[in-house]
Amino acid sequence: MTLLVTVDPLGVAPMFAALTAGHTAAERRRMALRGVTVAAGVLLGFALCGELLLGALGIELAAFRIAGGVLLLLLSIDMVMVRHSGLRTTTETEEKESGQRADISVFPLAIPLTAGPGAMTSVVLLMGETGGDLARAALVLGELALVLALTLACFLSAGRLMKILGITGVNVVTRVSGLLLAALAVQFVIDGVLAVVRAA
Numbered sequence: 419m420t421l422l423v424t425v426d427p428l429g430v431a432p433m434f435a436a437l438t439a440g441h442t443a444a445e446r447r448r449m450a451l452r453g454v455t456v457a458a459g460v461l462l463g464f465a466l467c468g469e470l471l472l473g474a475l476g477i478e479l480a481a482f483r484i485a486g487g488v489l490l491l492l493l494s495i496d497m498v499m500v501r502h503s504g505l506r507t508t509t510e511t512e513e514k515e516s517g518q519r520a521d522i523s524v525f526p527l528a529i530p531l532t533a534g535p536g537a538m539t540s541v542v543l544l545m546g547e548t549g550g551d552l553a554r555a556a557l558v559l560g561e562l563a564l565v566l567a568l569t570l571a572c573f574l575s576a577g578r579l580m581k582i583l584g585i586t587g588v589n590v591v592t593r594v595s596g597l598l599l600a601a602l603a604v605q606f607v608i609d610g611v612l613a614v615v616r617a618a
Contacts, residue, residue, distance in 0.1 A: 420544060421561055423599040424493065424536035427569040428583070429592045433531060435576035437522050450573035453527035458566050460533040461541050465559060468542030479546045480613035486539040487606030493536040494603055497596025532569060536599075543606060 434453075438446045472482055541562060548554035572579060583591070 419598065420540045420602050421537065421565045422568075423595045423602070424490070424534070424540045425532060425565050425569055426497075426592070426595060427565070427572040428579070428588060429497070429595070430531050430569065431572040431576040431579050432585075432588055434527060434573045435580055437527070438576075446576075447574060449521060449523040449527060450570060452521075452523035453532060454566055454570040454573065456524050456528035457532035457537075457569075458563075460529060461537060461562060461566075462559070464538045465541045465545045465562065468538075469546055472542070480610045480617070482539075483543055483546070483606050483610035483613065486543050487603045487608075487610060489539055490536055490599055490603035490606065494596045494600035497592050497599065532566075 434450065438449060441449070469479065472479065541558070544558045545555060548558060580588075
């Protein structure tokens with residue numbers, strides 16, 4: 419649920435449709451595939467090396483869990499209030515730059531729309547919670563692959579999806595997802611605080 423909400427395939431699909439409005443179907447398919455592939459590489463890198471990076475920087479997982487919870491809470495507020503902050507969507511400056519690009523697959527499609535700060539944080543936290551258990555780690559990576567596959571499907575069918583859901587439908591899904599993410603973010607903060615208290 420955390421990965422599904424932070425990547426938010428249904429919320430990103432309309433942005434993909436808008437950014438690729440002037441492209442052919444073949445170009446849209448190519449950009450969708452490349453964008454999701456790059457995002458998968460970034461998120462996989464964070465999943466496998468995130469804890470090593472934290473260790474090298476001297477950051478404990480509990481501290482990252484609290485910081486990540488706060489970041490995800492801000493992200494959820496953006497989703498519920500439909501704010502344009504750059505945490506979950508592109509900023510106005512980024513939109514202008516992407517409008518001048520022939521290929522938007524890496525920026526802004528892969529980063530930050532698909533592999534944004536929320537998704538990167540979530541994948542590190544979820545891998546940290548596996549406690550080194552290979553089966554649980556494989557489950558998290560499998561869930562990540564499933565969410566990215568769903569994201570690719572939403573990109574490829576963005577036009578039809580917008581006709582079915584409409585702007586109102588997408589906004590409803592985004593707001594409900596934002597509420598769920600807020601609860602998950604608070605849980606991350608609580609878990610981080612409890613870990614600090616136990617270690618004291």
